[in-house]
Amino acid sequence: AQSVTQLDSQVPVFEEAPVELRCNYSSSVSVYLFWYVQYPNQGLQLLLKYLSGSTLVESINGFEAEFNKSQTSFHLRKPSVHISDTAEYFCAVSEVTGGGNKLTFGTGTQLKVEL
Amino acid sequence: DAMVIQNPRYQVTQFGKPVTLSCSQTLNHNVMYWYQQKSSQAPKLLFHYYDKDFNNEADTPDNFQSRRPNTSFCFLDIRSPGLGDAAMYLCATSPGRWVDYTFGSGTRLTVV
Numbered sequence: 001a002q003s004v005t006q007l008d009s010q011v012p013v014f015e016e017a018p019v020e021l022r023c024n025y026s027s028s029v030s031v032y033l034f035w036y037v038q039y040p041n042q043g044l045q046l047l048l049k050y051l052s053g054s055t056l057v058e059s060i061n062g063f064e065a066e067f068n069k070s071q072t073s074f075h076l077r078k079p080s081v082h083i084s085d086t087a088e089y090f091c092a093v094s095e096v097t098g099g100g101n102k103l104t105f106g107t108g109t110q111l112k113v114e115l
Numbered sequence: 116d117a118m119v120i121q122n123p124r125y126q127v128t129q130f131g132k133p134v135t136l137s138c139s140q141t142l143n144h145n146v147m148y149w150y151q152q153k154s155s156q157a158p159k160l161l162f163h164y165y166d167k168d169f170n171n172e173a174d175t176p177d178n179f180q181s182r183r184p185n186t187s188f189c190f191l192d193i194r195s196p197g198l199g200d201a202a203m204y205l206c207a208t209s210p211g212r213w214v215d216y217t218f219g220s221g222t223r224l225t226v227v
Contacts, residue, residue, distance in 0.1 A: 036218075043121075043205055043218035044158070090157065099165025100146035101212050105157035 002027040002093045006106035013081055014114055021076040021109045023065075023091035032094040033074040034103065035065055037087045044090065050074065086113045118142050121206050121219035128196050128226055136191040136222045138206030147189040148216070149181060150205040158205055164189060196226045 005024045013019045025031060032051050036044040048059040055067040065076045074091060088110050092103040120139045128134040138147065145166050150158040162171045164183045178200070180192045193200055203223050207216040 041124075041203075041221070041223065043119075043220045044207075044216075045218070046215055049215065096212050098163060098170030099168060099212070100148065100163050100170070100209055102160050102163075103158075103216065105159075107157050108155075 002031070002095050002104050004091050004093050004104055004106035006091055006109050008109050009107065010110045010112065012112045012114060015083055016080045018079050019077065019081050019085075019111065021089050021091075021111065023074045023076065023106060025072055025074065025091075025093045027072075027093060027095075029095070032101075033065075033067060034092040034094065035059075035063070035074075035076050036090045036092060036105075038090065038108075039087050047076070047089070081111070081113050083113050083115070085111060087111060119206060119208055119217050119219035121204075121222050123222060124220065126222055126224050128193075128224065130197065130226055131195050134193050134196055134224070136193075136204050136206075136224070138189045138191070138219055139187050140208045140217075141187070142208055142210070142217060143186060144208035144210045144217070145186070146209045146211060147183060148207040148209075149189070149191050150207065152203040152205060152221075154202070161191070193224075196224070198226050200224065201226045 003026045034049045035047040037047050048057045050067040058064045063078045088108045090108045091106040094101045122137050148163040149161045152158040161175045182190045203221045205221045206219040
């Protein structure tokens with residue numbers, strides 16, 4: 001079975017500072033990795049994904065993540081955060097199940113950006 | 116334009132009283148999923164439909180059931196809600212395997 005570990009439950013950071021949210025996974029098969037963001041009382045929004053190809057993937061709002069197979073990691077980074085980045089961030093791994101695919105999520109990291 | 120719509124956004128139900136949550140989609144995706152997210156926890160897959168084929172997760176309690184009358188709609192039925200069933204319920208769709216999900220905004224269920 002696949003699993004995802006997000007070691008940091010909360011990450012406080014000052015505005016315009018860099019941030020890294022850590023994600024490690026375990027899987028016996030090829031992986032597809034995702035980062036989702038969740039604002040209070042909202043659903044999940046896809047931030048970025050790794051399916052294949054370049055190990056560095058980027059989102060439109062300045063986040064990036066790097067797939068590292070040897071370290072089984074998919075850490076999320078942003079060089080300069082904004083107040084509006086305050087949210088819960090979930091790392092997830094996908095596996096095929098039935099006719100669809102099942103996302104297994106980490107326990108989430110609450111990013112709190114302070115002035 | 117909302118593509119996966121969950122109604123209601125907030126639902127309060129009494130202990131033991133059956134409740135139904137609904138999800139509709141305008142994407143014509145053939146896969147629909149239901150996730151349960153308890154407070155401060157990761158979302159957990161309950162079950163999913165691939166077209167009309169129902170796929171239940173092994174650890175989903177029998178108290179939870181689902182119906183998909185057509186491509187656009189999917190319902191989550193909780194036959195006898197307990198206090199432990201209070202959670203955010205997330206509906207999602209995908210056009211098939213290995214592709215992105217589209218999540219709805221969720222229904223927050225409170226059991227009193």
